[in-house]
Amino acid sequence: MTQYLDFEKPLAEIEGKAEELRALARTNTEMDVADEAAALDAKAAKLLDDLYKDLTPWRKCQIARHPERPHCKDYIAELFTEFTPLAGDRNFADDLAVIGGLARFQDRPVMVIGHEKGHDTKSRIERNFGMARPEGYRKAVRLMKTADRFGLPVVTLVDTAGAYPGKGAEERGQSEAIARSTEVCLQVGVPLVSVIIGEGGSGGAVAFATANRVAMLEHSIYSVISPEGCASILWKNAEKMREAAEALRLTAQDLKKLGVIDRIITEPKGGAHRARTETMETVGTAIAQMLKDLDGKDRAALIADRRRKFLDMGSKGLAA
Amino acid sequence: MNWITNYVRPRINSIFSRRETPENLWQKCDECGTMLFHRELSENLNVCTSCGHHMVIAPRARFAALFDGGVFAEIAVPEPIADPLLFRDQKKYPDRLKAAQKATGEKEAMLVATGEIGRTPIVAVAQDFSFMGGSMGMYVGNAIVAAAEEAVKLKRPLILFSAAGGARMQEGILSLMQMPRSTVAVQMLKEAGLPYIVVLTHPTTGGVTASYAMLGDIQIAEPNALICFAGPRVIEQTLGERLPDGFQRAEYLLDHGMLDRVTPRTALRDELISITRMLLGLPPAVRGDLPPPAPDPVTETPAPAPEAPATPDAKAPPATGKADAKP
Numbered sequence: 001m002t003q004y005l006d007f008e009k010p011l012a013e014i015e016g017k018a019e020e021l022r023a024l025a026r027t028n029t030e031m032d033v034a035d036e037a038a039a040l041d042a043k044a045a046k047l048l049d050d051l052y053k054d055l056t057p058w059r060k061c062q063i064a065r066h067p068e069r070p071h072c073k074d075y076i077a078e079l080f081t082e083f084t085p086l087a088g089d090r091n092f093a094d095d096l097a098v099i100g101g102l103a104r105f106q107d108r109p110v111m112v113i114g115h116e117k118g119h120d121t122k123s124r125i126e127r128n129f130g131m132a133r134p135e136g137y138r139k140a141v142r143l144m145k146t147a148d149r150f151g152l153p154v155v156t157l158v159d160t161a162g163a164y165p166g167k168g169a170e171e172r173g174q175s176e177a178i179a180r181s182t183e184v185c186l187q188v189g190v191p192l193v194s195v196i197i198g199e200g201g202s203g204g205a206v207a208f209a210t211a212n213r214v215a216m217l218e219h220s221i222y223s224v225i226s227p228e229g230c231a232s233i234l235w236k237n238a239e240k241m242r243e244a245a246e247a248l249r250l251t252a253q254d255l256k257k258l259g260v261i262d263r264i265i266t267e268p269k270g271g272a273h274r275a276r277t278e279t280m281e282t283v284g285t286a287i288a289q290m291l292k293d294l295d296g297k298d299r300a301a302l303i304a305d306r307r308r309k310f311l312d313m314g315s316k317g318l319a320a
Numbered sequence: 321m322n323w324i325t326n327y328v329r330p331r332i333n334s335i336f337s338r339r340e341t342p343e344n345l346w347q348k349c350d351e352c353g354t355m356l357f358h359r360e361l362s363e364n365l366n367v368c369t370s371c372g373h374h375m376v377i378a379p380r381a382r383f384a385a386l387f388d389g390g391v392f393a394e395i396a397v398p399e400p401i402a403d404p405l406l407f408r409d410q411k412k413y414p415d416r417l418k419a420a421q422k423a424t425g426e427k428e429a430m431l432v433a434t435g436e437i438g439r440t441p442i443v444a445v446a447q448d449f450s451f452m453g454g455s456m457g458m459y460v461g462n463a464i465v466a467a468a469e470e471a472v473k474l475k476r477p478l479i480l481f482s483a484a485g486g487a488r489m490q491e492g493i494l495s496l497m498q499m500p501r502s503t504v505a506v507q508m509l510k511e512a513g514l515p516y517i518v519v520l521t522h523p524t525t526g527g528v529t530a531s532y533a534m535l536g537d538i539q540i541a542e543p544n545a546l547i548c549f550a551g552p553r554v555i556e557q558t559l560g561e562r563l564p565d566g567f568q569r570a571e572y573l574l575d576h577g578m579l580d581r582v583t584p585r586t587a588l589r590d591e592l593i594s595i596t597r598m599l600l601g602l603p604p605a606v607r608g609d610l611p612p613p614a615p616d617p618v619t620e621t622p623a624p625a626p627e628a629p630a631t632p633d634a635k636a637p638p639a640t641g642k643a644d645a646k647p
Binding site: 171179 | 400401402403404405406407408409410458461462465487489491492493494495496497498499500501503504506507526527529530531532533534535547548549550554555558559563567568576577578
């Protein structure tokens, strides 16, 4: 059932064995496997603890990209009501890599916008694996401006490997679209909160994550370049992604130290994909708290707060 | 083989190798192969006198040619935290920085200055592609913020010359954060009602294009400059197909509605003066080579004196449209 990551192989074996035993017991009622299965479960739990206790940055990248990790659509279904998707950039197309629309968050009307990667082959292709084209950013700009006009808070959910590097995307102004989206994030006079739920890939992420408050799931990543991309440029070898992931400081824990994000949202043991509903609920609590933090701030204060936050970026280093 | 290996790589190599032979009096145009005498080349702002190919020009040389009489005052840029991520790849980041400083004689990848162009006070910023590919790290962010603050303080327009491979990987997420940070700087200018003019030079790519370099009131590019978000190599790898000729070049972007103008470097100065003065509602500039500005701050009344008399000053020849402002 669960898709295991390469470093979870030993875990897969133990959990597989326990499953087999139980299946055997179901067909053969005289067998008593309860003790043995329980022992295996305990062993698996211990191993899961150990594996997730001290994850390397590269392992975190793998978890952040786990296909079963809850995606934007899942969060919207779980945490929002009356979701009314709004489509199109009024210029060229509707980019399905970006979902956005009106919804209620704990009864409060908001605008929710996020990257959607898709969950099977068909939807992944349809959504271009969550890699937005200019139309996606322009749709977001349009929705943010609408939210601004009607005083609705904006919630963004970031999960993208990056903006799509394609011919049409370039011709239609990918860089301008990203720049404009970042600019509008800074301009809106409503609360803007962002959660990095999986991958925060470079400019494609910044375009949505230039927010008053930015939270990150414990095992999500946020980086200027993918570890593979960095390895192929600086190490001249894409196989050095482990080293690159290390050097880039792309984990939530490092980013908190650097003052880039405001809070880390704890994931269930074994990562978000092992307890999806629980993860989404925790994210909901974090969104509620971030919005509450911003309650009572007027337009000018919200804009000034965002500006101050991003002007201060880089004032903290990792050195002792 | 394709145009990347045949065309882009030799050009990039030549940019990097050129500094190693400063004693060379002759330079080969990397486009047409003509041997160009160094003085002639630099007088033509590093534009090939034979084929018009635009070669890299250092920020200092650009400013010397841009400002009246070649006079400008450098604006100090606040020093960022050194090596904030303690970044190591095959080399240590501080070692890479030192090597770049030695090779270019500059402290970092951006130069900020104030001065006058056609008697119009401005603040100018230029990015140095020779310095670690012009990459945008915290220093570049600081430079843009300092330039915007200075422009707002002095109520002057900001002209920015971009040239960068993108973000500086060695500063990781903090270089990425310079995208929103520089956008805040652009907003300061816009709120103060000051013109922000961007001149995109070869190459301007990645996070730089996707932030301050695409947010100008006016977007001008130098001919044939590569301007993109994702580089051609990345796109060819992703799509597995050859890209059309001239893809992501200035003229291609102009055709696709992404730029206001493509202007040769030798005509840029006059054009910038003209645009800036119109945006500021000032009368037309006095054309031609101008001496350095007077020591007193210049008041914004036009100085008709040099042009009105029938005997022009020898130092101020009539306009020729050539933006050659060597003193």
